[in-house]
Each structure stands twice: as C-alpha cells, then as structure tokens.
Amino acid sequence: MDLHRPIDPNKTYEELTSEEKLRYDHQKLHELHKGHESMHLHMVMILLVTLIVAQFIVLEWKKRHYRSYASFTMVAMWTIPVLMSIKNHWVRFLVVWTIFTLCTGLVIRKCCVKPINVTTPRLVYKWFYLIYKLSCFLGVFGYILMMLTFLGINLLFGHKPQAWMDISLMLLFYGLYFGVLGRDVAEYCTDKLAASIGYYTQEGIPTRQLESDVCAVCGNKLLVGVDEEGVLGESD
Structure with missing residues (x-):
C-alpha cells in the first residue's frame, strides 16, 4: 500500500474507504510535523545530555549508597506511576496496580512477622x-x-498501526514495570528474611553445609533438583 498516494479531496472522511482513511491519517501526521525538524533535533540533544548526566549520577549513588538507592527507587517506582494514573484517570493500570500491591503487601507482611513461619520463604x-x-x-x-x-x-487485518502499537507498548510497559518492581521488592523481602532468622553476618550471608535437597532457609525438602526449574504448586 502506498501511503503517500493522493486522496480525492472531494470526498469526506466518512466516504473514504478503510485504505483511504489509513492514507489520510498518515498524510495528516506528516503535515502536522512538517517544519519541526530543527525543534526535534534540539529536543533529542537535550534528552541525550540529560540521560547521560542522570545515568552518571544514578550509578555513583548506587555505588556509594546502595541501600538508600534501592529503597528510594522501589518507593518511587511504586508510587509515582499510580499518582500519574490517578491524575490521568488510567483505570486499567490502577486496577492492576491495586491487585499487585495487595498481594505483594501480604507477602511483605509475612516477611516482617516474627517469628518467621517456615512456609514464608x-x-x-x-x-x-x-x-x-x-x-x-x-x-x-x-x-x-x-x-x-x-x-x-496489521494491514492484512485492516487494522491501523496505532492500535497495534498501543497494545504492544502497553504490554511492554506492564512487563517491564512489574518485572523491575517485583525484583526490587523481592530483594527487600529476602533481606528481611535473612535478618529475621538471624542468618546474617557483617561479611554477608555465611556458608552452611547442607544436603543438596534441603532448603537452607526453611529446612524442608526441595521439590526439584538444583539445576531444574522451580514450580509454583503446593509445597507444604
């Protein structure tokens, strides 16, 4: 399909076919951005400089004060997106975020309870x-x-590329956001577990001599081998 082929100016938008509507929307997009090349270049340069400087600052912070860095990034990632969602009325994200927060909050609460239950790890x-x-x-x-x-x-199904891109970007965002946030919270929970059960020294987590099929935290038998993939089924 040639998206730059002219469209009959005598037709209204409602009279256009689906293919002509795609061409019309594409050409309109180019008209809106016509003459903005220099502005876009300046925006890209500012963005690149900001990213480089910010990356250097973040790396130094992470290197020198890791605990404060980890705590700040976890809290920021957990709160800033939901505040933006409330402001912009993004209901879908609010629902998913609420479910994730409630379930993760329950897990964190179990990690903070003393004494630690043997099933918590x-x-x-x-x-x-x-x-x-x-x-x-x-x-x-x-x-x-x-x-x-x-x-x-998407053109084979007669769908606009914007619709598919919106869905793909949304899925990428959800996967990246909850993946990174889950990793940070998991690290926080493991620190809590290690501190609560007293399995900690100034040099880090000490070594222990255990059977290869025994969990070093709860002392129960492992359901899978060391080199096998974990399972999510019942384990009690």
Missing part, C-alpha cells in the same frame, strides 16, 4: 517467581506484536 519464592514469569510473557508478547506492526502485518 516458599511463599516469597512462589509469588515473585510468578511475577517474573508473567512479566517475561508480557514483555516478549509485546515485543513480538511490535515487530509484527513494523512489518505491516
């Missing part, structure tokens, strides 16, 4: 392993959908 593993799997699936599916859009597969 497995609960922590199961929950964050599930988050990891779902995040990977959403990210990969969103990426594949984006590549299909770039290849023009």
Whole structure:
C-alpha cells in the first residue's frame, strides 16, 4: 500500500474507504510535523545530555549508597506511576496496580512477622517467581506484536498501526514495570528474611553445609533438583 498516494479531496472522511482513511491519517501526521525538524533535533540533544548526566549520577549513588538507592527507587517506582494514573484517570493500570500491591503487601507482611513461619520463604519464592514469569510473557508478547506492526502485518487485518502499537507498548510497559518492581521488592523481602532468622553476618550471608535437597532457609525438602526449574504448586 502506498501511503503517500493522493486522496480525492472531494470526498469526506466518512466516504473514504478503510485504505483511504489509513492514507489520510498518515498524510495528516506528516503535515502536522512538517517544519519541526530543527525543534526535534534540539529536543533529542537535550534528552541525550540529560540521560547521560542522570545515568552518571544514578550509578555513583548506587555505588556509594546502595541501600538508600534501592529503597528510594522501589518507593518511587511504586508510587509515582499510580499518582500519574490517578491524575490521568488510567483505570486499567490502577486496577492492576491495586491487585499487585495487595498481594505483594501480604507477602511483605509475612516477611516482617516474627517469628518467621517456615512456609514464608516458599511463599516469597512462589509469588515473585510468578511475577517474573508473567512479566517475561508480557514483555516478549509485546515485543513480538511490535515487530509484527513494523512489518505491516496489521494491514492484512485492516487494522491501523496505532492500535497495534498501543497494545504492544502497553504490554511492554506492564512487563517491564512489574518485572523491575517485583525484583526490587523481592530483594527487600529476602533481606528481611535473612535478618529475621538471624542468618546474617557483617561479611554477608555465611556458608552452611547442607544436603543438596534441603532448603537452607526453611529446612524442608526441595521439590526439584538444583539445576531444574522451580514450580509454583503446593509445597507444604
């Protein structure tokens, strides 16, 4: 399909065919951005400089004060997107965020209870392993959908590329956001577990001599081998 082919100016938008509407929208987009090349160049340069400087600052902060860095980034990632969603009325994200927060909050609460229940470590593993799997699936599916859009597969179904790109970007965002947030919260929970059970020294987590099929935290038998993939089923 030639998206730059002229459209009959005597037709209204409602009279256009689906193919002509695609061409019309594409040409309108180019008209809106006509003459903005220099402005776009300045915006890109400012963005690149800002990213480089910010990256240097963040790396130094992470290197020198990791605990404050980890706590700040976790809280910021957990709160800033939801505040933006409330402001812009993004109901879908608010619903997903609320479900994630309630479930993760329950896991964090169990990690903070003393004494630690013997099933808590497995609960922590199961929950964050599930988050990891779902995040990977959403990210990969969103990426594949984006590549299909770039290849023009959406035109075979008569769909606009904007619709497919919106879905793919949304899936990529959900996968990346909850994947990174889940990783940070998992690290926080493991620190809490290690501190609560007294399994900690100034040099870090000490070594222990255990059987290869025994969990070093709860002392229960492992359901899978050391080199096998974990499971999410019942383990008590």
